[in-house]
Structures are given as structure tokens and as C-alpha cells.
Amino acid sequence: MSSETKSSSVFTFKKDQPLSLKWKWGIFLSLAMIMLSFISLLIYRQLTIQMYDEQSKESHQMQFEFLIKGLSDQDQPFQAQQFLDQNEQDSETKVKFLIDHYSNDQTIIRLYSPEQKLLNESQHFQYPIGSSSKELERQNIKGKNYLIGSSRISSRINQELLGIVQYIVLPEAKVAYVQKLNYFLIRCFLITTLISILCGFLIAHYFLRPLTYVINTLDLLEGDTLSQVRVVRPRTNDEWSDLSLHVNKLLDKIELYVKGQKQFVEDVSHELRTPVAIVEGHLKMLNRWGKEDQQVLDESISASLQEITRMKELVQEMLDLSRADHVDVDYKDEVTEITTAASLVHHNFEILYPNFHFYLDNEKSKNVYVNIYHHHFEQILVILLDNAVKYSTDRPEIHISVSQTMNKVEIAVQDFGEGMTAEDKERVFSRFYRVDKARARAKGGNGLGLSIAKQLVEGYHGKIRVESVYQRGSIFYVEFPILTDQHLIYKSERIAKELAKEEK
Incomplete structure (x- = not known):
């Protein structure tokens, strides 16, 4: 294969390769944080503008009231000459000084005579006097929002009407403030976007790191299914x-x-x-x-x-x-009544081996239910009894006992035959192992019975063990957890009744 073909195949593989979960979660988290930042900045902008409007109105309202108070210190009605002669009175009390002081590029102050004749305005503005009110009110003029207030001025000295003052707040100040705010928020949005992208991918990498461990472990296991490599468990308990x-x-x-x-x-x-x-x-x-x-x-x-x-x-x-390896999946809902099944197997062996004496000791007459397929329980008991018969040479006597504790039931099969050594007890459940290899062929069997019994018992979450004395005999113990699921017990009882009816 040429280098060009190789490079093209690699390119095709990368091109067709789906987007990884880290990239997907990184992009998703980044977009989510960007959207959250955008919405937060919009809310901040709206609240800031509202606060600006309120503070601006309060500030201008205060200035308007100060202006009214200053103008009311006059004792003569307002006249046009007051705005021409600046030397007759003290500059701090002069009307023109007050108007010049409170008017700027954001506000317009218009002064009228008592006859509502315009005497002076800081900037030209065409707007009627309107009703007298000391409260600034929002007015929409040609699509623009103004704060406008008009008030009659009475002298605090002689209570004579001095004239009318009009206070107008221009919208340009808010427009300039909103522009500055927008520029600031745009910079903040760009910064938060970069931070969101960085945090999104870092968070995705951090939280998906255990998944990387799982994938790497499975990759290592592809070449060797019997590898002892396992996934590293995270420190967090989640x-x-x-x-x-x-x-x-x-x-x-x-x-x-x-x-x-x-x-x-x-x-x-x-x-x-x-x-x-x-x-x-x-x-x-x-x-x-x-x-x-x-x-x-x-x-x-x-x-x-x-x-x-x-x-x-x-x-x-x-x-x-082989089937015994997965009985917990194939027969997970099967239920068996232990005492009845043990009695049935005991009776069958009495007929099958008339020269042997079989004794059944059942401590409890009450029914005991176990989560096991009844054929498998019978198979386990048959294997143990058959094994006891096979190795009972001098004393043809076998005891079967069923005992019960609070949450477990135990079945014991005892023989008085050859018994086992310590080495035999450790290996008796191994496949193809025979205790007496010299006579194994004569006795029959392939050395798989106890392995099958052990696999079945453990498949149903039970335990099996053996106690033996060489030349004295052996006792095999099988232990199962007692079933407490009333639904399955009812199901088992119904099936047992149906089978009994069929037999009749």
C-alpha cells in the first residue's frame, strides 16, 4: 500500500469517526454556560437600566426641588432684565445664576413670567407649560422619553406669584449611559464565553474521566479476555x-x-x-x-x-x-418446596436401592420454600445420594436431614462409607476428580457429579461443604436462603396444586 493510500484511509477513518462524548458534553456545557451568561447579562442590563432610571429620577427630582426653593427666595416677579443685569444683587441669589447652576447638557430649565410668558431657557425646547406639578413625570415626545416637571414659584417672603419654572431632563444622558453599559456587557460576554468554553471542556473531561478508564481497560481486554486488568474505581462514592x-x-x-x-x-x-x-x-x-x-x-x-x-x-x-453456570438467570423465578422434594427423592431411592437403609429426618413439618428449580434441587440431592451409595461398602445406611434456621434451610446427606482424606476434601468438588481412582471405573461415573452439584448450589446463591473422616464416612451439607417473596410462594403453591390434579 502506498503512502498516499494510507494517508487517505487514515483521513477517511478520522472523517467518519463519530464525535466523542467528551466533545459532545464539552460543547453542550459550553453552550449552556454561554446561554446562562447571556441571560444573566441581559437581566443585569435590564436591572441596571431600571436602577439608573430610578436613581436619575430621584437625583433630578432633588435638583428640581432645590431649584424651586432657591427661586422662591425672590420678592419680585421674574423679569427679563434679571437675565441681563448680573450686578444688581448678590450672585448667589440671582435667578440667572440658579438657572445656569442647575442646567447642563442633560437638563433644560425654562422660566416663565406669572403671565406664562417665556423669559429664559437654557436650551431651545418647544413644549407647553402644562399643569403645575413638582413631581417629574415621564413624557414621550417624538419617540423619546423625557422627564418633565412644571411648578409655579411663590415668594416665601410675601407669598406673591413669581412665575413658572419648567425642568426638562433630556434622553441623551440615558442613551450615552446605555451605550457605555452595552460596551461593558459585550466585553463581559466575550470573556464569559471564553471562560464557559474552557470550563465546559474541563468539566466534561473531569466527569468523563472514569469513562476513559473503562474504555482503556476494555481496550486492553480486547487482546486478552483472561487479563487480570480491571477498571480503577474512582475515589468519589457516586x-x-x-x-x-x-x-x-x-x-x-x-x-x-x-x-x-x-x-x-x-x-x-x-x-x-x-x-x-x-x-x-x-x-x-x-x-x-x-x-x-x-x-x-x-x-x-x-x-x-x-x-x-x-x-x-x-x-x-x-x-x-455448562448449563449450571447461568441458572440464576434462566430460572430466577422458580420456587421449590424443600421438604416435599426431599421426601420424594428419599422415597425413590428406597425403591431404587432396596438393600440400603435410607432415613429422612425432617425437623420442621412446615413447608419451606427456596428459590430453585425443582428439577435442579432433585438433581443435587440425587447426586449426593448416589455418591453416598457408591462409596458405602460395609454399612449400607444413609441419613438425610432437613433443618431450618431463621432465614436458611440446610440439607445434610450422611454415609458411613470410605470417607476422605484432607487432600480429597479440598479437591472433591473439582471436575473429573475421583476419590478412589483405582476403583473409579468399576464404580462408574466420570467425576463430574459433585462439580455439577456445587455449580447448581452456588448458582442459586447457596453453599455446599463436606465433613469427612477417612474410613468412617462423610457428611455433605447444602444450604439455601429461605424465600420470603409471597408472590413467588403463591405461584409455587398454585403450580403444585395443578400438578397434583393432573396426577389424580
Whole structure:
């Protein structure tokens, strides 16, 4: 492949690659914070303008009142000469001085004579006098908002009417203030946008960091499903730590399944090798010369059929063992009444082995329900009883007991046979392990029964253990949690009644 083709393939891969979750959350959080900042700045702008209007009105109202108070100190009506002669009176009391003092580029002051004749105005403005009021009011003139107040001025000396003063606040001051405010808010918005983008991606990176750990761990496991690498659990006790815990449990279960399948293939291939070799040997012998000898032919066919029967039993047991790995999923709603099922198996073994003495000790006559498929419970009990019969040579006596505590039920199967050594007790539940290897073939079985029982018991959240004394016998204990779900118990009772009706 040429370098151009490689580069084009890489480019295509990057181009078709979907946007990562970090980018999506980073963009989303950034936009969310930008929108929040924009809305906050709009609210701030509106509140600031309202505060400016209120403060401006209060300030100008105060100036208007001071102007009225200053003008009322005169004792003669306002005249046009007062605005021409500046030397007749003290400058602090002169009308023109007051008007010049309170008027500026934001305000216009217009002074009228008692006859409502315009005497002076700081700026030209065309507006009627209107009603007399000392309160500034908002007026809309040609689309612009003005603050306008008009008041009659009476002398505080002789109570004579001096004239009328009009106070006008121009809208240009607010326009200039709003422009400055807008420029300030635009700069703030640009700064908050940059901060929002930075914070958005930092927050997305921080909160999605555990997801990165999960992805990296799964990438490492792609090449080796039996790897011991696990997701690092975050220090924070939140949903990410729960996810890491569940992912690690899932990885442990997958590893267990993979090991089980690998062990299954290895065990089957190992155990089938001997019977296949035996059948192959007999067939080759018959093919060479044995088919002419009737006795050899009969022996070879009998031996081959026996080995084929063993292979069928082995395959069935291996399938049972494989299915036992996930009974907690396939049979999670199944319920069994323990005392009835144990009595049924006890009765069957009494018929099957008349030379043995089977004793059932049930401490509680009350029904005890366990979350287990009834065929699986019977299979566990059959395996334990069959194992007890197989290894009981001198004393054909087997005891079965069912005992109950507050929240658990325990089934014990005791024999008085060969017993086990300490090494045998540690390995008795292993696949294909036989306690007495020399006589294992004669006794029958493939060494899978106790492995199947252990897998089934643990699949239903129970426990199984063994106590044994060499040459004295063994006791196998099986323990299950008692079911308290009344719905499932009712379901089990209804099914039991239906089966009883069918049997009748």
C-alpha cells in the first residue's frame, strides 16, 4: 500500500469517526454556560437600566426641588432684565445664576413670567407649560422619553406669584449611559464565553474521566479476555464508582465464563480421548482380523458400546455442568418446596436401592420454600445420594436431614462409607476428580457429579461443604436462603396444586 493510500484511509477513518462524548458534553456545557451568561447579562442590563432610571429620577427630582426653593427666595416677579443685569444683587441669589447652576447638557430649565410668558431657557425646547406639578413625570415626545416637571414659584417672603419654572431632563444622558453599559456587557460576554468554553471542556473531561478508564481497560481486554486488568474505581462514592464496580464484576464473570469454556473443551477432549481410543482400537482390530472370530467380534462390539455409553453420559454431564453456570438467570423465578422434594427423592431411592437403609429426618413439618428449580434441587440431592451409595461398602445406611434456621434451610446427606482424606476434601468438588481412582471405573461415573452439584448450589446463591473422616464416612451439607417473596410462594403453591390434579 502506498503512502498516499494510507494517508487517505487514515483521513477517511478520522472523517467518519463519530464525535466523542467528551466533545459532545464539552460543547453542550459550553453552550449552556454561554446561554446562562447571556441571560444573566441581559437581566443585569435590564436591572441596571431600571436602577439608573430610578436613581436619575430621584437625583433630578432633588435638583428640581432645590431649584424651586432657591427661586422662591425672590420678592419680585421674574423679569427679563434679571437675565441681563448680573450686578444688581448678590450672585448667589440671582435667578440667572440658579438657572445656569442647575442646567447642563442633560437638563433644560425654562422660566416663565406669572403671565406664562417665556423669559429664559437654557436650551431651545418647544413644549407647553402644562399643569403645575413638582413631581417629574415621564413624557414621550417624538419617540423619546423625557422627564418633565412644571411648578409655579411663590415668594416665601410675601407669598406673591413669581412665575413658572419648567425642568426638562433630556434622553441623551440615558442613551450615552446605555451605550457605555452595552460596551461593558459585550466585553463581559466575550470573556464569559471564553471562560464557559474552557470550563465546559474541563468539566466534561473531569466527569468523563472514569469513562476513559473503562474504555482503556476494555481496550486492553480486547487482546486478552483472561487479563487480570480491571477498571480503577474512582475515589468519589457516586454513580461512576458503582459503574466501575459493576463493570469489574462483569469482567470477572466473563473471565469465569471464558475459563469455564476453556476448561470445558480441555476436559471433554481429555476424557473423550480414552473411550475414542478404545473404540478405535477395537474397530481396527476387527478390520484387520477380528471380524472373522465371532468371540472377538462380540467382545469388541460390547466394549465399544460400553465406551459409547460412557461418552454419552460424559457429554450429558458436561452439558449439565455448562448449563449450571447461568441458572440464576434462566430460572430466577422458580420456587421449590424443600421438604416435599426431599421426601420424594428419599422415597425413590428406597425403591431404587432396596438393600440400603435410607432415613429422612425432617425437623420442621412446615413447608419451606427456596428459590430453585425443582428439577435442579432433585438433581443435587440425587447426586449426593448416589455418591453416598457408591462409596458405602460395609454399612449400607444413609441419613438425610432437613433443618431450618431463621432465614436458611440446610440439607445434610450422611454415609458411613470410605470417607476422605484432607487432600480429597479440598479437591472433591473439582471436575473429573475421583476419590478412589483405582476403583473409579468399576464404580462408574466420570467425576463430574459433585462439580455439577456445587455449580447448581452456588448458582442459586447457596453453599455446599463436606465433613469427612477417612474410613468412617462423610457428611455433605447444602444450604439455601429461605424465600420470603409471597408472590413467588403463591405461584409455587398454585403450580403444585395443578400438578397434583393432573396426577389424580
